[in-house]
Amino acid sequence: MRVAVVTVGDELLAGETVNTNAAWLGRQLTDRGVTVERTTVVPDRTADIARVVNEYHADYDAVIVTGGLGPTHDDVTIDGVAAAFGRQVVESEDAIAWLEEHGGYTRDDLTEGTGHVPEGSRVLPNHEGVAPGCVVEDCYVFPGVPGEMKRMFEEVADEFSGERRHVVTVDAAEPESALLDRLAEVQDRFPVKVGSYPGEYVTVRFESADESVAEDAAAWLRERVERPDEG
Structure with missing residues (x-):
């Protein structure tokens, strides 16, 4: 809807x-x-x-x-x-x-x-x-x-109803411009909608109708970015 x-x-x-x-x-x-x-x-x-x-x-x-x-x-x-x-x-x-x-x-x-x-x-x-x-x-x-x-x-x-979407986020302690290649790759690998939102950290948002797909995409990126708790 x-x-x-x-x-x-x-x-x-x-x-x-x-x-x-x-x-x-x-x-x-x-x-x-x-x-x-x-x-x-x-x-x-x-x-x-x-x-x-x-x-x-x-x-x-x-x-x-x-x-x-x-x-x-x-x-x-x-x-x-x-x-x-x-x-x-x-x-x-x-x-x-x-x-x-x-x-x-x-x-x-x-x-x-x-x-x-x-x-x-x-x-x-x-x-x-x-x-x-x-x-x-x-x-x-x-x-x-x-x-x-x-x-x-x-x-x-x-x-009001529709297909429930699942959202998982990953915070990255890197500039958004430095993440572009990895963001493109994660979107190629997983059927998810990807958004990135700069702030104190860059928050990468994964959205999918399949919760496991969103979780898998987030896990893939977590392993390949510098995280705030690692700084």
């Missing part, structure tokens, strides 16, 4: 808020065997949300959108997602009924716009807040508040 994640918010683009939602979703999806191929941040602008969701809907098995839900003037995610699918935005009787029964609200308590979703979508109740999420075809729309988003994802987590 291939998924794209779209996070919405001017504050994310301005660096005022750290995009923890994207990191958390990436880990949760990867742990379920899902391949996350895009993580995109877009502003609180209907046209941008619609364009990106429309594009990703055509390219991926599912799209997850977080942020910009609610009745305030800058909460335009529902409008953008509706536009991407050519649907009207309507008040969901299911959402209002859930808020009345479980949230302790009456219809008159709710701000105008609360409970609005794209027409024909499946409503996802918000157990930690007010604004509901929804599912439109293969697009999942969650709140941006981390606690609300995580709780709502748990409700639909079983709808």
Whole structure:
């Protein structure tokens, strides 16, 4: 399963808020065997949300959108997602009924716009807040508040699955440029995905659907590099 994640918010683009939602979703999806191929941040602008969701809907098995839900003037995610699918935005009787029964609200308590979703979508109740999420075809729309988003994802987590990938890492106390020949050779020898990430040490990452293959590739490299504990 291939998924794209779209996070919405001017504050994310301005660096005022750290995009923890994207990191958390990436880990949760990867742990379920899902391949996350895009993580995109877009502003609180209907046209941008619609364009990106429309594009990703055509390219991926599912799209997850977080942020910009609610009745305030800058909460335009529902409008953008509706536009991407050519649907009207309507008040969901299911959402209002859930808020009345479980949230302790009456219809008159709710701000105008609360409970609005794209027409024909499946409503996802918000157990930690007010604004509901929804599912439109293969697009999942969650709140941006981390606690609300995580709780709502748990409700639909079983709808995301794929082939579990196994990761093994090796730290090397050598410059990345000095490792190039060995990295090329290990990739020739083993059917693994190899990545290298410089830092205090160079961390070489091996990924495979077969855990033993990833372990064998890592063992091969460990025997041929200078390790941090050997320095």
